[in-house]
Structure formats: C-alpha cells, structure tokens
Amino acid sequence: MAEAAVPGVRVKVRFAGQDVDGYLVERADQTDHTGRLTPLRRVVSPEPVLSPQVAALTADVAERYAGVRSDVLRLAVPPRHATTEKQPSPDRPADGIVAPHTDAEHDTGAGWAGYDHGPAFLGHLADGGSPRAVWTVAPGDDWPALVAAAAAATVRSGRGVLVCVPDGKDVARVDAALGAALGPDQHVTLTADSGPARRYRDFLAISRGARRVVVGTRAAAFAPVVDLGLVVVWDDGDDLHAEPRAPYPHTREVLLLRAEREGVAALVGGFSRSVEAAYLTPGGWAHELVAPRARLRSAVTVAIAGATDFDLERDPHGAGARVPRQVHDLVRSALTTGPVLVQTPRAGYALALACERCRTPARCATCAGPLALTSPTTPPACRWCATPALGWACRECGAHGLRAPVLGDARTGEELGRAFPSTLVRTSSGDHVLAEVPDIPSIVVATPGAEPVAAGGYAAVVLLDTWLLLGRDDLRAAEEALRRWSNAVGLVRPGGRAMAVGDPAHPALQALVRWDHAGFARREARDRHEARLPPTTRLATVTGEPGAVDDALTLLAPPAHVEVLGPVPAGPEEERLVLRTPRAHGADLSRALGDLQRIRSARKLDAVRVRVDPQQL
Template structure:
C-alpha cells in the first residue's frame, strides 16, 4: 500500500492512554481541545481515492474510520480527509481489517454524505477507462459521478422512505419496474424491416448479450426502434443505457421510451437540466427506482444495475468524444462496459464508421442491416452533380451558387413540400481570397484571415477584428476579393433571390429549428442542425461537397458521408437528393447506392494497409516543443511502437498575436493489442514527472479524433 503524507499535528489521534486525574482548572484549559477518537470495531481501515490531479498520487490511501462514523462510512460514499496538510474530498472505495502501511494513519475527517454514489461496477469501469486512456482515476470519476446536492439527497431520501412505507401493503408482484411482472411477448415493430431484427430482440428478451452494428433505414423511426430494443431488455428484468449526440435526439428517444415503457420507467440526463435536477434523476438510477437511462455522452457512466443493453446512436459524431481529460469516447466506454457487465450492445447510425466496422470484422458485433428491397422502399433517389461544369448552364443557377440539376430539382420539389439545403459552413463569407491571383486575403496588421460577417459589413480580421476596407493584395496589388467559403447566411440570401415566393428558414448555431411545417418552403441548415419535416422533405440539396471532402483529415470522406446520410434520411421515400460533388468519387457512389457498409469496408481495408487508425492504435502528445520532447525522452515505449514526429501543429497562416512558436505534436503508433502497454508507459512517465515536481504541460490523448 502507498505511503501516507505527513499529517497535521492536530489531526493525529491514537487510542486514548491511561486515565489521569485532572488538575485544578484543567477543565478550562482542555475545553477547546478535540476529543480523542477511537477506531471502529469492524473494518477500521478505509481506502480512499483522494481528489488530487497529480498523476503520481493516482492510488488509494489508507485512513482510520472513527467509531462515530462507522455506520456512515460505507464503500462508495463521499468523505473529507486531511492530505498533505489540506482537507480534500475523496471517495471511500473499500474498508479492510488492517493496512499495509506501517506508519500511523490519519482518521477520516468527515463523511460528506452516507449515500454510496460510487458503485463497484462504476469504480471498476472508471479504473479501466483511466488505464485505457492514460489518465487518472480522479479524472474519470469527475465524469462519472455528478457533484453532490445535499437538498436533493434529502428530498430523494424522504420520498423513498414514504414510498417504501406504502409498499409494505402493496402487491409484491406490482413494483412498477419493468421485468418484475410477467411481460407480454416483444413486438418487433420497426425491427421487422431487418432480417436479423427479430432474432436480435429475442436474444435481448432472453437476457443474452446480443451485440450489433446497426445501419438504420431512412426516416424518423430510429428512436422507436431503440425504444423497442430497450423494452425487450427491460422485459428480461435488466437495465439499459442509451447515449445520443444532442438534446434533440434525447427528446426523440425520451418520447419513444415513454410510449413503449410507460411514464416513469426511465430518466433522461442532459446538461441543460441544471445541476439539481440532473442529480435528482441520477439518484433515481442509483437507488434502483428506474433502470433505463437516455442522455448525451455523460450518461455512459450512469449507475444502472444489472445492465443488459448499451445503445450508442450516430457513433461517428465528434461530440461523443469528451473534451475533458482523459478524453474518453462514448463508443469505447460503452463497449468496455458491455464486455465487463455481460450486456448487449447496439451501435447504430445512418452510416457505419470504420471503428464500428472493426468491431464487426473482429467478431465482437454482427451487422444489422435491411435488405435491398426494403431499402429501396424507404430511401430517396440520390443524384450527383459536379460543381463548376454545371454552373455555366443556367444564369439563375450561377446566381444561386449551385449546379443547374440541383436548382431544377429544388424548384420542382418546392411545389409539393419543404426543400432542405445543407451548407457545410455557418456564417456569411468565411474565407476570402484575391480575385486575381487566388491568394488568401489576410489582415495587414496581424496577418489573420479576412472574412465578411454580414451583407452590409466590410471585410474584417478574424483574429484582431480590424476592418480592412482598403485592402490590396501584397502579391499582385489587386483590390478585388472573391469568396472561397460561403456560409449558411449568405446561401439563404442567394436562395431568397432564386425563390422569391417562398419562405426561407435557417437553422444553425445561433438558432436550431426542431421542426418545420409540411408546406412549401426553403430550409438552409448546417450539418447536425437540420430540422425534421412532418412528412419528410420533398428534396434535399447537399451543397459544397468539396468543402467536406477536401479537408486535411483522415476521416474527411467518412465524416462527409455521415453528414450526407443524416440529411438525406430526412427526405420522404421517393424524394430526390442532389449532392454537389463529383459523381466518380467512391464516397459519392456509396451515397448514390446507399451503401454505408461497403464504404466502411473499403475505408478500413485502406487504413489497415497504410497503418492508420482504427486499424492501429495511436496516442498524441501535444504542447510546447520543449514539453513534448521532455516527455518523449522519459517514456519507455514498447518495442512495437512507432514515433511519428514531433512536428508543428498545422495551422493556416502565421501564429496568433502574443503567441510564441506554434505547438508541436508527436504521434505514437502501436498495434491494437499493445495499446495497454503504450498507455501504461505514458502513465508511468507522467507520474515520474509529477513526483519530481516537473510541470506537466503536454497533453496526451489516446485515439485522437484527428491525426492528419
């Protein structure tokens, strides 16, 4: 067991010595002294995970349990302890008979709450996630256990006590929890459209850990399909965790679960609930009052007991990767949790990521897809149109910045219903260049990129905000600019001129629409902000495909296909989708044929040949050049590891004002079965630097989303 830090003198209390007769006046002298403590008679040693960010202190420490706290100091509760002459929070994870530490132990200062908020399953999962992502247990626990609200705990305890008293006379067969009564047979519902769907539900109903990678059919039925799968799991008396990208998806699944399970049988956990309400719902899960949870990425650690199913929707969305250390991804956490707790798994989406394809090829999960006949009944017709060659055919098309095929399709479809235009970038004119030589337009003061923020605005710098009304190109002395990247607001203006009789609605970061009426209108939305039309869109136009495909990113084509499929799935069956990209590209052909599985197979095969993730595992080390090199010099890499770099982090243009040199990044690559050895080496190096008092300023990310 780890050694203990030096305690403060006032915190050291041992067994009381022999009784002595107090001298005269001693009562006044001893009135302010703390009473001597004695340890608990049973399991007097507590192992506490202290809330400290230092990597070399990432282990439990032993403390004595005072007899006065014997009943409250239960495993999983929150405590306060003295640590290095400071009072810190922590979690009591275990109580034992004796400590391996030979010195004198401190007593626990106080039990913050006797509520066992850290369950053994979540503690085990948190340790595994910390090892997998080269982080500390405390970092993961901050993500897994929400902050305490004492008032909410008291309210919940009072409500639970009252309901418990009423249940003494209630029917023991009617508990209100799914799975405790005889459940009717599971109706396949939307799963009848998939050849393996009924057998998947049957396995969940029987409590077997069925695992599938699901390519959902177009349309809004995906939330109902998730609810049916959860209902089959609940009918077996087991719990479920559903993780989705955002609040809109949470609302859709929340409504579907209420319809399938009934009211009060599940909870939704989202950040916009507020700390108190979120903690209130989280306590319901902890106390077993509900066994089904739906939420965003934070819900993956929900303390559901007897977990039978984990669900992840749209696993390719970047928001599933947590932005707090150690940066875990919801897909990896849920897969680890399903494996450790013997639960089923459903990883679904409109498309299929290479990470999900890897699970299929490894045999961990099976594909769950519809046959081609069913797909033809549900999917719209997809057509591809080139960019520049089409623009010269139609004067109106040139003014609206789209191929003539797209404009013609939109005009015809707008007679019968709403038409969706997906624009990859928000804003107005986000990137400008010289109209003569095509050199990027930059600020004369700080060399930042110039952009136009509105229809009547002058070009201004995106870094310092300086207006550049008299700009001249330093290369050719030209004074005219052209737009390189056109945002959603400028596109809405152009479409308003092309369709003067129709209402143009926009949906993006400033205002995200949830639904639009089923009457003719134009909807301009950025990816992920597309509203739902009641009967589906009559058509969709996916603009500026080059902006998605030409990004310097390993996942550029994968991400472009995901955004296209998500938008195309909102179009009614038989409608038309026009994508503004070259038809001969393999990724475009995957959209035209509606074949996300085929694209994932090809993409993964190419990455296996080239040694790119997810065929291999990678970790990135990013920071100031000296910090990156110091850490790399101290890491004892496994023999199979490849060191790539370090190189400066790619950034368009010069450094920002006030910055020194650009940060550097190094990539460490190992075979997938050696990721544990790599993360262990990184943790050891981080702990060694922390123990020496060195500043730990290099950021380590395992499985980074962007490596190119």
C-alpha cells in the same frame, strides 16, 4: 462511522497534509499496504453514489486512456447537492412492467422487421440475452422510436437501459420516443444543461434504482443503472462523443468497456458507420443489422450533380455556378409536396473573399487578416481585427471587385430566396438551431448537425459544397463528410430524393449513392491498416513544452513493439510526440504511459497532455 461508511459513499481523508475528497470503494479485514494506515476523517454523506460496477469501470477507463482515476471519477459522479440528496426519489417501477402497448409502440417494434436479423435482436433482448450489434439505419426511419422499442424489450426482461447520443437535440427526440414506448415517469435524461440540482436528482433516481432507463450525452455513459441490460450509442462518429477533459475518453469506448465488463447487450447505431464500429464485426464481437438492398433502393434515391451535368449549350457559364440546374429542378419539384433541406458546410454569410479578376485571397491592409462579409448591407471587414475594408484594391492586379468563393448558410438562403421568391426560407445554424419544421412547402438551409426534423420527413435533400468537407486536412475527412451527408439524407421521407453537388467519382459520394456505409468503412479500414493508423493500431500523443516533452521521452519506458515518432512542433512553444503500436499490444502502451504520468507527478515535472487514440492528429 461504521454504519455510514459503506462502499460508494463520499469521504474525507488526510493526504499530503490536507483533507481531500474521496470515495470508499471497499471494506476489508486486511490490507496489502506495508505502511501505516490512517483513519477516515469523516463520511461526507451516507449516500452510496459510486456503485461497484462504475468504480471498476472508472479504473478500466483510466488504464485504457493512461489517465488518473480521479479525473474519470469527476466525469462519472456529479457534484453533491445536499438539499436534493435529502429528498426521497420516486418509487421504483416493478420489474419487467412497462406501460400498455400503444399503436405507436407496436409500429416501432414492427419497424425492426425492416432489418435483417432485427426481430431476432429484439427477441433476444426480451428473453434476457445480451446480443451485440452494429446498426446502420435506413433513410427515413424513425431511429429514436426503434431505440425506444429495443429499450422496451430490455425493460420487459427486468433490466435497465443506457442510451448515449451526441447532443441535446437528439436527447429530446429519444426522450419523447421513450415516453411513448414506456409510458410517463419511466426514464430520466442526463445532460449538462439540466442544472446541478436536477442533474443530481436524476442521478440519485438512477443510483437508488428508482429509474432504470437513461438517455443522455457523453457523461451519461457512467450512469449507475441498476441491473443494466443494454447500452446504446448513437452516431458514434460524432466528435461530441469525445470528452474534451482529461483523460479524454470516448463514449463508444466507455460503453463497449462496460458491455464487456458487465456482460450486457450493446447497440452501436447511426445512419453512417465509423471505422471503429466496423472493426467490431469481422472478429464476431458484434453482428451487423442492416436493411435489405431492395428496401434501401425504395427508401431514397441519391443522385450526384457534377461538373459534367451542366447544360453548357443553354448556359455557357454554368460550369462555374454553385448550384446546377438539376438542383433547381429537384427543389422546384419537391416543393409541391413538402419541405426541402439544403445542407451547406459553413455558417454565416461570405466567410472568405477573393479578387474578382485574379482570384487572389483578399487581405486586410492593417493586419493582413482575411476579409469577410457578415451581411449584404455591411462592407467587407477583417475577421481578425474587424477593420472595415472600404475602397479595397487587390495588391496583385489592382482590381476593386470581390467575389466569395466560400458562402455560408445566410448567403445560401438569400440566393435560394431569390430563386424561389414565393417560398418560405429558414436557416438553422450556430446559436439559432431549429429543432423541428412543419410539413409545409419551404426551404430549410442548415449547417451539418443543425438540421431540424421535418414532420413527415423532407421531400428532398440537397448537399452543397461537398468539396469543402472532403478538402479538410484530416485523417477522418472522407469518413466525417459521409457521416454528415448521411445524417441529412436520413431525414428524408420514405421514397424521397437527395442530390449532392460534387465529384461523382469520389468514393465517399459513391458510398452515399449506394448507401453502402459498411463497404466504405471496410475500405477505410484497409487503407488505415496499410498506413498503420487507428483503429488497427493504438496511437497516443504526448504534447507540451519542449522541455516537458523531452523529460517525458527520457522517462518513458515503452515496450519493444512501440514506435516513437517525433517530437515535432505542435503549435506556439509546444512539441508533440507520437507513439504507435499494434492494436494487440495497445494495453501495454497505455500502461507505459500511465507509469510515465505517475513518475512525472511524483517528481513534480512540467505538465504534458497525454491522449490515447485522439480523434484528430
């Protein structure tokens, strides 16, 4: 097996009395192991699928998130597809050679001139440098084309590019932009929807060096790109970047670890800015890429319609209306020039019902579950047991009337269709998500994350029920609300208008009006620093059955600077332990938790879930 057993290949080894899968990481003529060595059982495949860079990265990620390296390897290397492995990969493109410039590509390169230090960033990439930047995109800009221009500049320097985005819709947009900027057959896409054969074929094209530009979702962060020069993460605040499987790594952190280890350029971009991304700039690890204030003012005008903006003299009941008159006027005016996007936080029809007289939440008489409406033609029914609530009466006041305090996109589209009867109304949410809409007058009602792209941009964007996003019981409620609003407003055409219905005094809405995401992120960072919350601290949770958590607390040997909070109830028959330490000592906490996991595994104790820097507490 000497010829086939090269670093990176899959092997079978004898461990704990059974044959298990593994990867050959290194060959050496001596070892520091004091026990007896066991020979390999066999080489599964001579294909080196684990590059030295990715092998080192998996070790870093496992240590960072107090996990098991095998779990990280499962995320990094897709399952083998033997038939695909026997097929040759396409020819490798020549270093620094991309397709001839097109008008579209020239425009995207010029688009970076709209940002302070944007041309310098692009020039540094083309010269083989490794700049690092946190990029706040201006409304109306074609961000996939700008990412493709940065990728093209990096490819001309003879290096590879790795782009990670939240979902398949964004992958499709960047895929098209890369095709226009680099030419055909110059890059690959990595998504979970590709299927095992195609995904493994594209993975092999990357590991063999046949393709050096990759765009994909979170698993693509481990792609073995040869001569990597630039890593890009788009919209890093999206929770889709958080891996739901152990050890729960985040795409942003994986790419930043990779940029630091391999000494490559990094670009963290989005219409909004996460607090973690803002934390990269004060120390000089990354620099800001923002548009000048004059350009932002001309790109979009954002207004807020609050309770004081209702014309109570003309409409004495207007203060209770969901859509104020200003929004109707904006939609009516914008429909003369193009489509209008209306973002509503909830999908469905009427997701919650209450008594029309006393506002008491309507409950099912059978199981006390909440009542809801699924369509205008069906009776109210329980969301838990699906029992129809025919002849419902309020238990408090006896009234039979119902009202809907929370409306979904279907009901919103229905109301707007009645208000604008000659206008086409589309909805995009849930399992029915539109990718694009034509540049014709229409109203598009979408939930956050499901907003389709309009050809030429939207003439106006309306944000309804902003209080619902801000009212979430979550540390990141305001940050997440601003991110979702900004992603919608970012789809407006240059010079377009946007209006949000909410409290004009709320800091998140004020940041949206000013398009000052950096200032809002700094404010959030200061508040979290005072409360000793991430990212200024390293925080970890240990969750499991009470006995298992108690065992973990007994075996844990935290450093002196680690604060132990709990345990507290965390659900049915579960408890949670919270560990907190200053960011400078975060590595010590991760190592202590890693030692805990190894001790538990050796003693075969009950399982617990360990999460480092969880997205939600």
